[in-house]
Amino acid sequence: xxxxxxxxxVLHRSEFLSVWLRFAGRxxxxxxxxxxxxxxxxxxxxxxxxxxxxxSMPWRAGxxxxxxxxxxxxxxxxxxxxxxxxVLRIEDLSRVDPLFSGALSLTFQTTLSAEVLWQVPxxxxxxxxxxxxxxxxxxxxxx
Numbered sequence: 001x002x003x004x005x006x007x008x009x010v011l012h013r014s015e016f017l018s019v020w021l022r023f024a025g026r027x028x029x030x031x032x033x034x035x036x037x038x039x040x041x042x043x044x045x046x047x048x049x050x051x052x053x054x055x056s057m058p059w060r061a062g063x064x065x066x067x068x069x070x071x072x073x074x075x076x077x078x079x080x081x082x083x084x085x086x087v088l089r090i091e092d093l094s095r096v097d098p099l100f101s102g103a104l105s106l107t108f109q110t111t112l113s114a115e116v117l118w119q120v121p122x123x124x125x126x127x128x129x130x131x132x133x134x135x136x137x138x139x140x141x142x143x
Contacts, residue, residue, distance in 0.1 A: 013044050
């Protein structure tokens with residue numbers, strides 16, 4: 001991933017960081033009133049986009065975010081950058097798949113300096129994901 005973004009003007013890079021999943025709801029094959037699970041991950045902010053990976057299974061990291069800063073508007077996932085990292089929230093999982101219900105969030109814990117936050121074009125992004133994304137961050141196969 002780093003070779004891919006080297007020409008984009010890297011503003012921030014964090015590897016081996018803690019990623020916290022919070023899930024309350026129902027997805028075929030998964031049901032929880034309050035699941036909290038820790039994973040490893042990475043976060044890269046460039047002048048062009050936001051990239052983040054999460055490893056929900058050992059030795060298998062998948063992209064949680066690969067979006068340009070212009071990714072805005074109504075979408076299932078809302079992402080917010082702050083001094084303590086990146087939070088991705090899906091407040092209504094039925095927007096991803098009508099068979100889903102509840103909410104899910106991923107928190108990428110890292111320290112973002114005021115300088116980095118000043119350099120990024122926006123602190124908020126929005127994008128859609130497939131049902132496969134939800135299954136993969138829950139750490140299991142599709143229901």
